[in-house]
Amino acid sequence: MGSTSVWGWHFDKHIVSTPSDFGTQGAKPTHPELLEDLAARFIAHGWSLKWLHREIMLSATYRQSSKPRSEGVQSDQSNELLWRMNPRRVDIEAYRDSILKISENLDPKIYGVSEDVETGKRRTVYAKLTRRGFSDVLRLYDVQQPLAHIPMRTQTINPLQALFVMNSAFIQDQATALAKDGRTETAPADKVRSLYRRVFSREASGKELDLGMSYLSKASLEQFAQALLSTNEVIFWP
Amino acid sequence: MLGLAELLSGAPAAPHFAPKAKHVILLFMTGGRSQVDLLDPKPALAKYAGQRPSTVDLRTERTTAGLLPTTFTFKKYGQSGIEFSEVLPQLATVADDLCVIRSMFTTNPNHEQARSMFHQGSMQISRPTMGSWISYGLGTENKELPAFMVLSPGFGGFVTSGFLPAQYQGTQLNTIETSPDKMIRFLRNSQLNTEAQRAQLDLTQALNREHRANFGADAFLEGRIASMQSAFRMQFAAMDTLDLNKEPQKIRDEYGSTPYANGCLLARRLVESGVRYVAVHYGPGQP
Numbered sequence: 021m022g023s024t025s026v027w028g029w030h031f032d033k034h035i036v037s038t039p040s041d042f043g044t045q046g047a048k049p050t051h052p053e054l055l056e057d058l059a060a061r062f063i064a065h066g067w068s069l070k071w072l073h074r075e076i077m078l079s080a081t082y083r084q085s086s087k088p089r090s091e092g093v094q095s096d097q098s099n100e101l102l103w104r105m106n107p108r109r110v111d112i113e114a115y116r117d118s119i120l121k122i123s124e125n126l127d128p129k130i131y132g133v134s135e136d137v138e139t140g141k142r143r144t145v146y147a148k149l150t151r152r153g154f155s156d157v158l159r160l161y162d163v164q165q166p167l168a169h170i171p172m173r174t175q176t177i178n179p180l181q182a183l184f185v186m187n188s189a190f191i192q193d194q195a196t197a198l199a200k201d202g203r204t205e206t207a208p209a210d211k212v213r214s215l216y217r218r219v220f221s222r223e224a225s226g227k228e229l230d231l232g233m234s235y236l237s238k239a240s241l242e243q244f245a246q247a248l249l250s251t252n253e254v255i256f257w258p
Numbered sequence: 259m260l261g262l263a264e265l266l267s268g269a270p271a272a273p274h275f276a277p278k279a280k281h282v283i284l285l286f287m288t289g290g291r292s293q294v295d296l297l298d299p300k301p302a303l304a305k306y307a308g309q310r311p312s313t314v315d316l317r318t319e320r321t322t323a324g325l326l327p328t329t330f331t332f333k334k335y336g337q338s339g340i341e342f343s344e345v346l347p348q349l350a351t352v353a354d355d356l357c358v359i360r361s362m363f364t365t366n367p368n369h370e371q372a373r374s375m376f377h378q379g380s381m382q383i384s385r386p387t388m389g390s391w392i393s394y395g396l397g398t399e400n401k402e403l404p405a406f407m408v409l410s411p412g413f414g415g416f417v418t419s420g421f422l423p424a425q426y427q428g429t430q431l432n433t434i435e436t437s438p439d440k441m442i443r444f445l446r447n448s449q450l451n452t453e454a455q456r457a458q459l460d461l462t463q464a465l466n467r468e469h470r471a472n473f474g475a476d477a478f479l480e481g482r483i484a485s486m487q488s489a490f491r492m493q494f495a496a497m498d499t500l501d502l503n504k505e506p507q508k509i510r511d512e513y514g515s516t517p518y519a520n521g522c523l524l525a526r527r528l529v530e531s532g533v534r535y536v537a538v539h540y541g542p543g544q545p
């Protein structure tokens with residue numbers, strides 16, 4: 021079970037899709053020999069999780085690109101055979117942290133009491149979760165009841181998450197903070213370039229520059245920053 | 259832009275088969291009375307009352323007595339002769355409009371697994387939900403609202419589309435709340451008017467299409483583009499459809515004022531506006 025959990029964490033898909041039920045009512049492993057082999061060597065290495073992570077991450081399978089290839093899509097669309105890395109949605113913890121980091125609002129303080137994720141600025145591992153409930157934002161992004169046994173989180177994508185991105189004060193605040201940085205630039209093209217470096221850690225393409233400049237002719241830099249924070253690229257882990 | 263607009267609309271493509279069913283409302287009453295007391299008389303239970311059949315393995319978590327028959331009496335109703343217990347006198351009057359299925363069972367005695375079995379046809383929580391299959395098979399009639407909606411007090415309904423594309427996933431509303439913008443968090447934009455918001459979304463989606471062209475076709479990227487589009491339209495449609503104040507007071511009194519009653523009334527409003535599948539949950543989780 022340790023092997024399938026660590027594997028699932030790296031590949032976004034477990035070898036056994038019911039990772040805490042290996043009994044007759046659980047799913048069959050997709051790669052039984054792999055599971056046997058990893059489990060046996062995991063034990064032989066003294067149950068070292070560090071060894072297990074390293075073994076998986078140094079494999080050729082792990083180091084594949086996630087880009088779709090037509091022959092792969094044709095013969096195995098759901099990537100059962102792992103002909104590519106599984107692209108996936110970033111989980112809410114990493115997503116919220118990265119947005120706070122981009123806007124330079126992230127409070128890196130460690131230890132101490134938990135706080136609300138909609139108003140707080142600390143990392144999402146400090147999110148307040150109680151028996152009675154927790155933030156809607158966490159719920160929208162698939163955090164489940166802390167009281168229940170949840171062997172894995174199913175990542176979903178739905179319009180309610182999009183409403184959070186479009187309308188929440190949290191995202192609007194980060195966009196406002198992000199736009200402050202671009203104000204020191206004077207030319208619109210420089211503003212666009214500066215925000216691209218901040219949000220995506222890369223340069224804007226020619227097409228993206230054009231789109232950005234044309235948008236800035238009729239909208240504010242805050243609105244532009246929010247549009248960038250709303251893109252797939254921010255929440256997609258290729 | 260026409261083909262693209264269609265693609266981005268979040269609407270599932272044309273149905274695979276011409277649908278006979280138009281809509282589905284699922285009322286899932288978690289923690290309800292046993293079927294043996296309602297719709298499923300089991301005469302053998304009375305015959306063997308108190309006994310423990312030796313050929314059947316009846317291991318239970320706590321010590322239990324023998325077989326327990328219902329204490330209610332059953333009668334046949336309507337032309338179909340469906341049997342109802344005395345507990346359901348109202349439902350019995352519409353017997354001929356109902357189909358009662360008595361053949362469902364699970365191989366696990368726990369609530370949670372039974373719930374998965376019911377909604378996903380399997381005890382494995384990774385399978386698509388019934389509403390996902392139905393919206394996948396029948397498409398949608400309303401482009402402003404998701405085809406598959408789940409109404410639940412708090413969050414605990416089944417919504418996953420499993421291995422089906424992300425756009426067939428259920429959208430969950432909280433029926434503890436009664437005003438649309440509370441039922442759906444972040445429904446209204448406090449900063450931009452519709453036109454400015456539209457322009458902002460157009461930019462985001464143009465960038466998303468650039469990104470997708472560079473990466474390649476991907477279910478997640480498609481699904482999120484569709485969900486942004488759907489969310490934009492939902493802001494306006496939801497304010498109207500989910501507003502129970504638009505119902506006459508007489509109707510609201512007939513339904514009652516509990517979260518479940520609100521869910522039932524909303525389910526009706528949603529299917530009337532073209533939503534394909536609405537699941538109404540009585541409670542947020544297992545009893």
